[in-house]
Amino acid sequence: MDISGLKRDLDGIKLEDHPAIVQQKSRDFYWYSPILKRQLDHVKGDAIVSPKSDEEVIRVLAACHRHGVPVTPRGTGTGNYGQAMPLSGGVVLSLAEMNAVKSIRPGRVVAQAGAVLAQIDRETRAHSGQELRMSPSTYNTASIGGFVAGGSGGVGSIRWGGLRDLGNVIRLRIVTMEAEPKVMELTGEDVLKVMHAYGTNGIITEVEMPLTASYDWVDVIVGFDGFEEAVRFGNDLAVQDGILAKLITPIAAPIPYDYFKRHQKYFRREQSIVVCMIAPHAIDAFLAFTSRSKGEIVFRADKEPDLKGLPPAYELAWNHTTLRALRVDPTITYLQVRYPSPDHVDYIMAMAKRFGDELPGHVEYIRFDGAIGTAGLPLVRYTTEERLDEIIRIHEDNGCWIFNPHRYTLEEGGMKQTDEVQLAFKREVDPRGLLNPGKMIAWENPDYDYRTSKPFLFKGLQRAS
Amino acid sequence: MDISGLKRDLDGIKLEDHPAIVQQKSRDFYWYSPILKRQLDHVKGDAIVSPKSDEEVIRVLAACHRHGVPVTPRGTGTGNYGQAMPLSGGVVLSLAEMNAVKSIRPGRVVAQAGAVLAQIDRETRAHSGQELRMSPSTYNTASIGGFVAGGSGGVGSIRWGGLRDLGNVIRLRIVTMEAEPKVMELTGEDVLKVMHAYGTNGIITEVEMPLTASYDWVDVIVGFDGFEEAVRFGNDLAVQDGILAKLITPIAAPIPYDYFKRHQKYFRREQSIVVCMIAPHAIDAFLAFTSRSKGEIVFRADKEPDLKGLPPAYELAWNHTTLRALRVDPTITYLQVRYPSPDHVDYIMAMAKRFGDELPGHVEYIRFDGAIGTAGLPLVRYTTEERLDEIIRIHEDNGCWIFNPHRYTLEEGGMKQTDEVQLAFKREVDPRGLLNPGKMIAWENPDYDYRTSKPFLFKGLQRAS
Numbered sequence: 060m061d062i063s064g065l066k067r068d069l070d071g072i073k074l075e076d077h078p079a080i081v082q083q084k085s086r087d088f089y090w091y092s093p094i095l096k097r098q099l100d101h102v103k104g105d106a107i108v109s110p111k112s113d114e115e116v117i118r119v120l121a122a123c124h125r126h127g128v129p130v131t132p133r134g135t136g137t138g139n140y141g142q143a144m145p146l147s148g149g150v151v152l153s154l155a156e157m158n159a160v161k162s163i164r165p166g167r168v169v170a171q172a173g174a175v176l177a178q179i180d181r182e183t184r185a186h187s188g189q190e191l192r193m194s195p196s197t198y199n200t201a202s203i204g205g206f207v208a209g210g211s212g213g214v215g216s217i218r219w220g221g222l223r224d225l226g227n228v229i230r231l232r233i234v235t236m237e238a239e240p241k242v243m244e245l246t247g248e249d250v251l252k253v254m255h256a257y258g259t260n261g262i263i264t265e266v267e268m269p270l271t272a273s274y275d276w277v278d279v280i281v282g283f284d285g286f287e288e289a290v291r292f293g294n295d296l297a298v299q300d301g302i303l304a305k306l307i308t309p310i311a312a313p314i315p316y317d318y319f320k321r322h323q324k325y326f327r328r329e330q331s332i333v334v335c336m337i338a339p340h341a342i343d344a345f346l347a348f349t350s351r352s353k354g355e356i357v358f359r360a361d362k363e364p365d366l367k368g369l370p371p372a373y374e375l376a377w378n379h380t381t382l383r384a385l386r387v388d389p390t391i392t393y394l395q396v397r398y399p400s401p402d403h404v405d406y407i408m409a410m411a412k413r414f415g416d417e418l419p420g421h422v423e424y425i426r427f428d429g430a431i432g433t434a435g436l437p438l439v440r441y442t443t444e445e446r447l448d449e450i451i452r453i454h455e456d457n458g459c460w461i462f463n464p465h466r467y468t469l470e471e472g473g474m475k476q477t478d479e480v481q482l483a484f485k486r487e488v489d490p491r492g493l494l495n496p497g498k499m500i501a502w503e504n505p506d507y508d509y510r511t512s513k514p515f516l517f518k519g520l521q522r523a524s
Numbered sequence: 525m526d527i528s529g530l531k532r533d534l535d536g537i538k539l540e541d542h543p544a545i546v547q548q549k550s551r552d553f554y555w556y557s558p559i560l561k562r563q564l565d566h567v568k569g570d571a572i573v574s575p576k577s578d579e580e581v582i583r584v585l586a587a588c589h590r591h592g593v594p595v596t597p598r599g600t601g602t603g604n605y606g607q608a609m610p611l612s613g614g615v616v617l618s619l620a621e622m623n624a625v626k627s628i629r630p631g632r633v634v635a636q637a638g639a640v641l642a643q644i645d646r647e648t649r650a651h652s653g654q655e656l657r658m659s660p661s662t663y664n665t666a667s668i669g670g671f672v673a674g675g676s677g678g679v680g681s682i683r684w685g686g687l688r689d690l691g692n693v694i695r696l697r698i699v700t701m702e703a704e705p706k707v708m709e710l711t712g713e714d715v716l717k718v719m720h721a722y723g724t725n726g727i728i729t730e731v732e733m734p735l736t737a738s739y740d741w742v743d744v745i746v747g748f749d750g751f752e753e754a755v756r757f758g759n760d761l762a763v764q765d766g767i768l769a770k771l772i773t774p775i776a777a778p779i780p781y782d783y784f785k786r787h788q789k790y791f792r793r794e795q796s797i798v799v800c801m802i803a804p805h806a807i808d809a810f811l812a813f814t815s816r817s818k819g820e821i822v823f824r825a826d827k828e829p830d831l832k833g834l835p836p837a838y839e840l841a842w843n844h845t846t847l848r849a850l851r852v853d854p855t856i857t858y859l860q861v862r863y864p865s866p867d868h869v870d871y872i873m874a875m876a877k878r879f880g881d882e883l884p885g886h887v888e889y890i891r892f893d894g895a896i897g898t899a900g901l902p903l904v905r906y907t908t909e910e911r912l913d914e915i916i917r918i919h920e921d922n923g924c925w926i927f928n929p930h931r932y933t934l935e936e937g938g939m940k941q942t943d944e945v946q947l948a949f950k951r952e953v954d955p956r957g958l959l960n961p962g963k964m965i966a967w968e969n970p971d972y973d974y975r976t977s978k979p980f981l982f983k984g985l986q987r988a989s
Contacts, residue, residue, distance in 0.1 A: 302691040
């Protein structure tokens with residue numbers, strides 16, 4: 060790769076090629092997966108380029124197109140499947156310095172792609188008591204562009220469904236990868252062309268997101284003797300239409316006691332819990348509802364004299380559950396499961412009983428097609444790749460869907476099929492296939508057989524080593 | 525009744541006994557029902573008393589208790605089942621002059637019972653861009669206390685469920701009917717003791733309600749060739765978690781053309797419609813969604829050059845649909861139906877096909893136990909009481925539940941059984957049974973057999989004549 064030629068062309072644009080920094084900025088949280096850790100550990104770009112404006116993005120893409128250099132966009136690198144890792148090297152395009160919140164109106168905010176979620180909320184709260192509808196548990200570090208390009212939902216999805224639901228992203232501005240890059244504005248259904256496409260078909264530089272009313276959410280944790288009681292409580296709470304909750308997360312023993320070290324004093328080791336974020340004006344109703352259950356309120360942030368050192372509830376949930384377990388026990392990994400509704404509780408318990416402590420249970424309640432559903436993120440006490448595959452197969456044989464977090468391609472992450480809209484859009488805006496190579500199987504190998512149980516191996520992956 | 529003695533005791537409190545005014549203020553919209561019209565037309569109190577404070581309410585109740593005078597509370601009289609009609613005469617206690625909005629905070633408002641919903645929203649919007657979660661179609665005239673005491677949900681229930689869902693009423697202040705009336709504050713589950721009890725077990729003087737973000741909702745009407753397409757479109761829209769809607773109302777032809785006179789020019793007579801209120805920031809997504817359907821957008825308030833003379837969308841929906849039909853054709857009445865979920869669309873269409881133009885279809889999508897459900901308010905081209913009973917029986921025989929709007933008692937309105945909590949509370953706070961006599965069968969006749977198809981006839985009803 061002609062990095063010196065590229066450097067000349069990018070004169071005036073921030074470029075970093077110090078090997079240690081390039082390696083650091085070529086990574087995300089792929090190491091949650093022992094499979095991805097082995098496959099991607101060597102992945103490294105050639106330079107980190109940090110544009111400050113759409114104009115600079117256009118210059119970078121034009122230059123990379125001219126030099127035939129792959130470009131992999133990156134927000135703050137909080138993904139878990141190598142979304143922002145440059146499999147074939149080249150330029151890592153960091154959007155982190157394009158982080159301005161540009162306008163705030165009732166129900167909507169416009170921000171540059173690199174704006175961090177928590178920063179957006181600080182500004183929208185101060186402006187008019189509004190906040191983003193949903194965010195990952197990496198709220199304090201993740202960028203909005205990265206969330207849209209690589210995420211699917213999170214805290215708040217109990218109320219608003221997933222990112223891909225129409226209305227949860229209002230507008231995306233992208234820059235195309237062509238000799239003369241174009242700026243396009245996608246609205247309505249068109250936003251789906253580039254959402255959760257890992258930046259393989261356009262560089263998102265600006266987003267317009269819907270806002271909702273912001274509240275001083277109260278973190279509450281309810282303890283139960285068994286995981287099933289916790290799961291059932293979560294479901295019963297989730298279907299209470301009048302109790303405004305932003306997070307409802309059942310987690311099986313002994314996860315809370317063993318891995319939530321800062322909260323450990325609130326739990327008994329055999330206690331399963333439900334982590335909740337409740338609107339302050341719903342607390343009375345929440346308490347009335349909870350008093351009917353067998354649950355015990357073991358933690359209430361609004362009654363705690365000192366919250367110093369305690370992470371917020373959302374940093375116990377979603378992939379922070381996994382992170383906290385990994386910090387204590389590095390052999391742990393996780394799965395992503397959808398249990399079919401409306402019998403999701405039965406499926407959850409069937410799998411929990413089948414695997415016992417090999418897969419300590421963790422469920423997120425979410426809204427899905429107008430009803431309450433679940434996203435499962437059970438921990439996995441990892442032994443071998445073969446056993447992990449077997450666990451996945453047993454789930455699938457029992458009717459549960461796996462969104463495999465041990466794969467770096469879009470399709471293997473869960474779709475198991477080509478997204479024709481995204482593929483067609485890539486043909487249009489990245490005809491040379493320079494954007495984030497190796498992530499879209501449909502582009503790399505149109506004949507790939509998804510029925511095989513073997514992972515797709517991107518041939519370009521060795522180039523980065 | 526010793527009205528002169530009572531008058532002396534109430535010196536200084538506003539009391540009206542001019543017969544024409546007393547008659548007017550003894551009525552609500554009971555005349556929607558030909559049955560109730562016949563039964564209640566003669567109902568008339570002896571005086572309208574309008575306290576201005578809790579202290580005056582206490583004085584009124586103490587005096588009425590002393591004199592053995594029944595007291596029937598009234599907001600603005602927008603009920604449809606005689607909720608606020610004094611079946612045994614006595615005092616009609618108008619709360620209309622206790623209408624102050626007392627405090628507004630994030631997510632909550634405190635108001636006196638007589639405050640009109642639209643007035644509350646004007647103040648909460650100006651204060652902090654907030655509004656009530658739900659309201660009846662009589663939003664511009666109904667009082668908040670009357671809504672809580674006599675209503676069940678309405679515009680906004682698509683998002684928040686019904687009034688009785690925990691969290692949709694935060695706190696109620698009531699005054700008891702005793703020799704020395706007490707003030708009680710009900711919170712949590714206790715609010716259910718007096719909700720939708722028609723003021724039979726305590727006079728609500730102050731309410732605390734949750735608020736949500738206020739938007740300049742856009743009225744949109746989508747036209748379809750058939751009612752079934754309209755119903756299915758409404759359902760598909762209702763389950764879109766990312767598209768913020770406040771109202772989704774399918775209405776069968778020829779209701780829109782024949783009865784929505786001010787909107788008539790937008791419809792063809794054979795067109796069924798779906799009336800929607802959509803958040804401005806969801807309009808792009810709504811249009812993207814609608815373009816997939818066979819629907820045609822026949823009206824968009826945000827594109828209309830002149831809205832003068834056009835009622836807002838919510839005044840085409842809920843019981844305003846009935847009202848508009850009645851104004852054109854006084855023989856029309858209506859029913860209230862719940863079609864079992866998740867197959868509600870099939871039930872709706874089965875009944876629509878069975879009855880054809882005898883019951884022009886009208887459905888409100890609502891959230892119910894965490895999922896999308898329906899409240900049916902079909903119009904009825906009324907012929908005889910026997911035929912109306914038969915229509916009800918056919919619905920019940922086909923698995924649909926009827927909340928009969930042709931009955932003035934709590935139980936016959938739909939519960940078909942005693943609400944033991946409300947009955948026990950009445951024993952506690954109205955031991956002499958002076959509050960709104962005749963509305964709670966469980967109090968009047970504990971042995972009443974709900975299996976009979978005959979309406980309950982309150983013996984005290986003749987006293988008012």
